[in-house]
Structure formats: C-alpha cells, structure tokens
Amino acid sequence: MERNYTKIFLDHFAEHRQMVFVMGPRQSGKTTVAQDIVAQQSQATYLSWDNTDDRDLILQGTNAIVDRVSLKALQNDKPIVCFDEIHKYAHWRDFLKGFYDSYPDQARILVTGSARLDVYSRGGDSLMGRYFPFSFHPLSVAELVHKQFSRKVDILPLPKKIDDEAFQALWQFGGYPDPYLKQSETFCRRWQKMRSQQLFQEDIRDLTRIQDLGRLELLAEYMKQTASEQVTYSNLAKHIRITDKTVREWLSVLKSLYFCFEIKPYSKNVSRSLLKEPKFYLWDWSLCQDEGARAENFVALALLKAINYWNDIGIGDYALHYLRDKERREVDFVIIKNNKPWILIEVKHKNNKSISPHLYYFQNQLNVEYALQVVIEMDYVNKNCFVGPEPLIVPAKTFLSQLV
Known part of the structure; x- marks a missing residue:
C-alpha cells in the first residue's frame, strides 16, 4: 500500500537539497x-546495506556510487539515492558526509534506518546542517482516511469517517x-x-554491547505488561534484578530501537506536580492485552x-507530556x-458519559485551549472536535482522523 510519506x-x-533521514521501527x-x-522516479537508485552487492558497492566508496547513478552525466532531474539500513556501517556518517560534500546539490539523498540515526553514530564527523530528520510511524486513522496530504496540510484538518472494519x-x-x-x-x-x-x-546484537539478552527480554516483557503506567526505575530494577543504572541504559536502547517510547510529566505552572516519573508506551499497541492500556497506547502513538x-x-x-499532581489528579496527555x-486529552475505552473532573481542574489551572475526553467505543460523529473551550467527550474515530 502507498504511504503518505x-x-x-x-x-x-x-524544495530542499538537504538529505532526508527517515527513522522509525x-x-x-x-x-x-x-x-x-x-x-x-526515472533517476533513482535504491541501495541496502543488508544486500551483499549493495554493501560491496558502498564499501568501494563515493566514486563507485557516482558511477552507479551516472551523477556525472547530463540528466533531466537530480537523481535520488536511497541508502537503507546504512547505520549498520561503522563509518556511515563519514561516508554520507563525503558523498554529500563532494556533490552538493547534484543528488537527493534518502537515508532510512530502524534505529535512531542520531544515536548510533559510532563516531565520525558531524552531519549538522546536511540533513533533516523525519520520524516514520506505523499506520494511523488519519493516514488511512486522508490518502494524500501535503507537507503543508492544515495542522488540524476536518474529520473524515474511517470504515468501521478498518x-x-x-x-x-x-x-x-x-x-x-x-x-x-x-x-x-x-x-x-x-x-x-x-x-x-539482530538489532541489539549489531548495535549494542549488551550481553545479558535474557534479562533484557524480561525487561521488554515487563514493559508490555505495564504500558501506560508510571515507571519508578528503582522498582523496575528490583523486579528485573539489575541496577538502576542498567535499567536506564537498557530502556534507552529499547527506545532507540523503537520498542517503546517515553512520556514525561509536565510540571510548569502545575501545583504540586510530579517531576520525574515517566510513563512508557509501546510502538505496537496490539501487544497490550489490557483494553484500557491498549486504548491509551493507541491514542498515545497517534499523538506522537x-x-x-x-x-x-x-x-x-x-x-x-502527561499531567499528575501529588493529590493524584491526572490527565493522560497534554500537547x-x-x-x-x-x-488536554483523557482516554477512555468505553463511554461512561461523564467527563473526568481532572480535565476541568487542569484546564482552569493551565488555561488550556481544548480539553477532550476521547472514547474508543463511540460511533463516529461528523463534527469538528476543536470547536470551543468547554471540555468535550469525542469519539476516537473522529478525533484521530483530525491528526496525522
């Protein structure tokens, strides 16, 4: 299926000569x-580090790539060169910098990776100013209903109905x-x-030096079971029987490889706010067995x-971010x-027809423009969710179609 990306x-x-770095799971x-x-594109080449022939070509250096894409020949359009999974090459940053600097504005370069390209640099020179990062996400409600949208799309488009089966x-x-x-x-x-x-x-073996994969898998399994819950690193360390420092390092690895992502509490102007405890969500909400956790994770990834x-x-x-104070008043998300x-967004799996009082509380305290209670099991309504300041119960099918 064709993606909007x-x-x-x-x-x-x-419009731009900078490389595109595509990072996603x-x-x-x-x-x-x-x-x-x-x-x-008539002038485009795809090269994957995972392909032996392509890898050999990349290792031959810039001149070999130039010959492959006929960069020194007169062409109607600037050729596009796609490098897939090149972050697995120890010197990938030096390679791309050399290629980009040697032929400025003569080719368009797309780089994709299943790890955060800004994390696994493995040394080398800086690429600052030579690329723009793009986060690549799984399918969402909005992408399924808005088949083609421009990069200059309205930030909150009008809702569009998604098929119930989809x-x-x-x-x-x-x-x-x-x-x-x-x-x-x-x-x-x-x-x-x-x-x-x-x-x-594969990924953890290739990109990290972690030896105890058994305990790391145990940590990942625990994160599945506690998705959408607040995390205390010391408690997590005791559960997995590793140090606090190791927990933080391993969670950083799992984040960088798109297993999970972190949302921190928002504390500015929030009376008696929590300051440290993050919540973690999965990049694949189908791994959440609890319906309430899945609902929150489903919306979290759409917001991200x-x-x-x-x-x-x-x-x-x-x-x-999310909101929570020491009186345990909480709202799932704040943009x-x-x-x-x-x-403000509060997520419910079923509609109990009662708006959370915490939405009112934090909206008044922070002077927030919109406060929405998003319900998964609620029929689509063909009305704009963003119509006024009063807290509102809205269907997930409507709300999510107004995102990306």
Whole structure:
C-alpha cells in the first residue's frame, strides 16, 4: 500500500537539497516507501546495506556510487539515492558526509534506518546542517482516511469517517502494514514473534554491547505488561534484578530501537506536580492485552505521530507530556505548543458519559485551549472536535482522523 510519506519526502526534495533521514521501527514501511520513490522516479537508485552487492558497492566508496547513478552525466532531474539500513556501517556518517560534500546539490539523498540515526553514530564527523530528520510511524486513522496530504496540510484538518472494519483492524492488529493488511490472528502472532527475534537477535546484537539478552527480554516483557503506567526505575530494577543504572541504559536502547517510547510529566505552572516519573508506551499497541492500556497506547502513538510530523516540517515546537499532581489528579496527555499547554486529552475505552473532573481542574489551572475526553467505543460523529473551550467527550474515530 502507498504511504503518505512518499509524497512528503518527494515534496521535500523538490524544495530542499538537504538529505532526508527517515527513522522509525522495523517493518513499519520505510523500505517500501524508499522503493516506491525509486519506482516513481526515472533517476533513482535504491541501495541496502543488508544486500551483499549493495554493501560491496558502498564499501568501494563515493566514486563507485557516482558511477552507479551516472551523477556525472547530463540528466533531466537530480537523481535520488536511497541508502537503507546504512547505520549498520561503522563509518556511515563519514561516508554520507563525503558523498554529500563532494556533490552538493547534484543528488537527493534518502537515508532510512530502524534505529535512531542520531544515536548510533559510532563516531565520525558531524552531519549538522546536511540533513533533516523525519520520524516514520506505523499506520494511523488519519493516514488511512486522508490518502494524500501535503507537507503543508492544515495542522488540524476536518474529520473524515474511517470504515468501521478498518478501525477495528487497526485496533486489533496494530498499525504495522503486514498484520494490518492480513487481519489474521495467527499471522499477527507469528509476525510479532519474528519482529521480537529481529530486535533481540539482530538489532541489539549489531548495535549494542549488551550481553545479558535474557534479562533484557524480561525487561521488554515487563514493559508490555505495564504500558501506560508510571515507571519508578528503582522498582523496575528490583523486579528485573539489575541496577538502576542498567535499567536506564537498557530502556534507552529499547527506545532507540523503537520498542517503546517515553512520556514525561509536565510540571510548569502545575501545583504540586510530579517531576520525574515517566510513563512508557509501546510502538505496537496490539501487544497490550489490557483494553484500557491498549486504548491509551493507541491514542498515545497517534499523538506522537502528529507531534513528530508537526516538528519535522517546521510548523512549530510541539511536545507530548502527561499531567499528575501529588493529590493524584491526572490527565493522560497534554500537547505543548510553543512552550504552552494547548490540548488536554483523557482516554477512555468505553463511554461512561461523564467527563473526568481532572480535565476541568487542569484546564482552569493551565488555561488550556481544548480539553477532550476521547472514547474508543463511540460511533463516529461528523463534527469538528476543536470547536470551543468547554471540555468535550469525542469519539476516537473522529478525533484521530483530525491528526496525522
């Protein structure tokens, strides 16, 4: 299936010379998008570090790549070169810097990776100013209903109805294209097992020096069971029987390889706020067995996708946090826009027709523009969720269609 990212990256190349660094989880569709771009462009080349022939070509250096893409020949358009999984090459930053600096504005370069390219640098020279990062996410409600959107899309488009079967498939099987399209429980279980094996037997082995993979897998399993809950590192260390320092290091690895992501409490102007305890969510919400945790994780990833997109294309400065004070008043999410709280979101799996009093409390305390209680099991309503300041109960099918 064609992803909206294809147009986003091509729009970037039409306007800018900087490389595009695409960072996102395995099996989310990055390679497919890179190959789609190559298929659509008359002058485009796809090279994967995981392919032996392509790896040999990359190791031969810049001149070999120049010859492959005919960079010294007169061409109608600037050629696009896609480097997939090149972060596994120890000297990838030096290689890209040399290629980019030797042929400025003569080629467009797309780099994809299943690890955060800004983390696993393994030394080498800086690429500062030579690339723009783009976060690549699994499928979302908004991407399924807005088939093609420009990079200059309205930040909160009007809602659009998603087919009930498509929404249920997304909820049950997750946003990764293969299990979503197959819609088979047996396939989904096999796919999840395969992805876990790739993470622990390939990615962590190739990119880290962690020896105790058994305990690391135990930590990952524990994170599945506690997704959306607050994490105390000392308690987690006792449970896994490792040190606090090791817990933090291993969680950093799991974040960098897109197993989970972290949301921290927002404390500015919040009376008696929590300051440290983060909450962790999974990049695959279908791993959450508890429906309440899955609902919160489902919305969390959609919010993160929107925020990453808005930041990546330069609309503004956005961040995602949660709210909780020492009186245990809590709101699941707060979107920060240019350093000010903008939208409060409380997530419910079922509609109890009663708005959380904590939405009212924090909206008044922080002077937030919108306060929404998002309900998973609620029918689509063809109305804009962002119509006024009063807290509002809204269907997830409507709210999520207004994101990215």
